[in-house]
Amino acid sequence: xxxxxxxxxxxxxxxxxxxxxxxxxxxxxxxxxxxxxxxxxxxxxxxxxxxxxxxxxxxxxxxxxxxxxxxxxxxxxxxxxxxxxxxxxxxxxxxxxxxxxxxxxxxxxxxxxxxxxxxxxxxxxxxxxxxxxxxxxxxxxxxxxxxxxxxxxxxxxxxxxxxxxxxxxxxxxxxxxxxxxxxxxxxxxxxxxxxxxxxxxxxxxxxxxxxxxxxxxxxxxxxxxxxxxxxxxxxxxxxxxxxxxxxxxxxxxxxxxxxxxxxxxxxxxxxxxxxxxxxxxxxxxxxxxxxxxxxxxxxxxxxxxxxxxxxxxxxxxxxxxxxxxxxxxxxxxxxxxxxxx
Numbered sequence: 001x002x003x004x005x006x007x008x009x010x011x012x013x014x015x016x017x018x019x020x021x022x023x024x025x026x027x028x029x030x031x032x033x034x035x036x037x038x039x040x041x042x043x044x045x046x047x048x049x050x051x052x053x054x055x056x057x058x059x060x061x062x063x064x065x066x067x068x069x070x071x072x073x074x075x076x077x078x079x080x081x082x083x084x085x086x087x088x089x090x091x092x093x094x095x096x097x098x099x100x101x102x103x104x105x106x107x108x109x110x111x112x113x114x115x116x117x118x119x120x121x122x123x124x125x126x127x128x129x130x131x132x133x134x135x136x137x138x139x140x141x142x143x144x145x146x147x148x149x150x151x152x153x154x155x156x157x158x159x160x161x162x163x164x165x166x167x168x169x170x171x172x173x174x175x176x177x178x179x180x181x182x183x184x185x186x187x188x189x190x191x192x193x194x195x196x197x198x199x200x201x202x203x204x205x206x207x208x209x210x211x212x213x214x215x216x217x218x219x220x221x222x223x224x225x226x227x228x229x230x231x232x233x234x235x236x237x238x239x240x241x242x243x244x245x246x247x248x249x250x251x252x253x254x255x256x257x258x259x260x261x262x263x264x265x266x267x268x269x270x271x272x273x274x275x276x277x278x279x280x281x282x283x284x285x286x287x288x289x290x291x292x293x294x295x296x297x298x299x300x301x302x303x304x305x306x307x308x309x310x311x312x313x314x315x316x317x318x319x320x321x322x323x324x325x326x327x328x329x330x331x332x333x334x335x336x337x338x339x340x341x
Contacts, residue, residue, distance in 0.1 A: 002048025003136060003188075005041050006092045009034045009054030009122035010081035016293055023292050024054065024122035025062055028305050032062040033292060034122035042073045043129035045324055046136040047118065049075040051096060053088045054122070056080050077101050086197055093117055093191040113192035116140075121185045125301060126287035126308055129323060130316035132186065135288075138281040139188035146274065147188040147281040151289040153180035158311055159290060159300075169290065169300050175242035175258040176266070181282070184289040188281065195275025232269050235261050284319055287312040 011022035018026060024034040031039075034052065041047050052059055059078045063069075079092045079101050094104025097112055107113050118136055120127070139147035153173045161168030173180040191197070242257035263280055271278040287309075292298050301308070 003046050003116045003118050004049045004051060004096050005044075005047045005118045005120065006089060006096075007034060007037050007041075007050060007052045007120055007122045008085065008088055009052055009059065010085065010088050011055065018292060018295055018298050022055075022058070023298070025058060026292070026298060028125045028298075028302055031065060031067060031125075033125050034059075035062055035065055035068045036125035037120060037122050037127055038063065038076065039068055039071050040127045040129050040132065042071055043323055044132045044136070045129075046133055047074065049077065051077045051079055051092050051101075052122070053079040053092045054081050086200055089119055090191060090197060107192040114190055115192065117189055117191060119187040119189060120288070121291055123292045124185050124288050124290065125292075125305065126290050126312050128285060128287050128312050128316040130320040131184075131283060131285035131288050131312075133323075134283045134285065134320050135184070135186045135281050136188055138283065139279070142279045142281065144277040144279040145190045145193035146276050146278045148270075148278070149184040149186035149188075149288065150181045150280045150282045151184045151286050152282065152284065153182065155284045156182060156286045156289055158286070159308070167300050167303050169297050170247075171289070172243060172247060174239060174266075175246050175254050176239065176261050176263055177259050178263045180246065181263075182289045184283065184286075185291050186281075186288050193276055196273065200274065235265060236269075239266075285312070285316050287316070 009022075009024040011017075011024075016023060025032045027033075028036065034054070038050055038052065041050050052063065056078055063076065063078065077095075079088075079095055082088050082091050091104055093115070094106060095101055096104075096117065097107060097115065098105040107115070118132070120132070135147075135149040139149075153171075156171055159169045159171065161170070171182055173182050194200075238257050239261040242254045242261075245251075245257060246254035267279055290297075290301070292301060
């Protein structure tokens with residue numbers, strides 16, 4: 001059996017607006033961001049169905065676009081959003097178990113608890129099928145209940161401006177002894193096996209590394225939690241101080257501050273916080289790591305989309321190989337099917 005994908009396209013609580021709109025409905029190359037994600041999933045061999053959670057009316061309009069509909073090869077379902085991210089993720093998982101978009105059910109068996117799901121955000125228009133497939137394969141090989149995709153910083157250099165005049169995006173990274181990494185917005189999980197799902201929402205809401213208050217509050221909550229403690233809070237603080245140094249052009253200081261923090265420390269800490277078997281799935285493709293959070297990022301993607309999507313597609317093939325015969329459909333060629341200007 002394949003893995004169902006859940007695309008989060010809600011606009012409540014932690015969701016950010018861009019240009020005053022829910023960002024997943026902003027258009028790039030004539031398609032809403034969420035449509036780009038759904039289209040890429042059509043050519044991912046491990047995915048057997050796509051469930052999109054958000055506002056039903058807006059989803060119906062966006063997902064009804066002719067270019068998307070003509071590319072569909074897998075069942076596509078729309079689910080009404082709930083009050084927050086975790087509710088959206090959990091309730092859509094319940095609907096997968098029931099096979100009903102309107103009414104779900106709780107897991108009732110070991111098979112239900114072992115149901116795999118790929119969660120991904122609806123604002124990553126440069127995602128490629130090979131990149132998504134790579135994360136699913138690596139997560140399954142790790143045999144865990146929750147795997148978070150990561151991308152090394154050097155794989156994202158293509159998006160950075162090479163001169164003051166060039167349009168680009170400067171990304172923030174987690175600085176660790178192992179290197180610099182960015183979360184890539186892909187989450188493989190067995191939701192029924194995660195003991196503390198509510199803590200994921202807390203971590204998600206504090207995810208914007210550039211905001212010192214967010215970093216301080218998350219460090220404090222880790223300190224006060226029963227599974228955290230002073231050591232974990234201090235190490236977490238060092239990691240984010242290293243991030244500040246890195247973003248301010250102080251690589252030596254960033255390297256010095258990050259020496260105490262490793263991927264393994266992060267992995268074991270998150271496993272304890274979430275009460276589950278957790279791991280990182282590292283992939284060298286970078287498209288899924290570029291989510292749209294600001295107006296500047298959206299403008300940059302709009303301007304350079306045709307260039308970047310070709311680079312991501314070619315790079316993904318070089319890294320992971322071509323898609324299996326019969327899998328790639330009309331959505332596989334990023335240069336095909338665009339609206340004429």
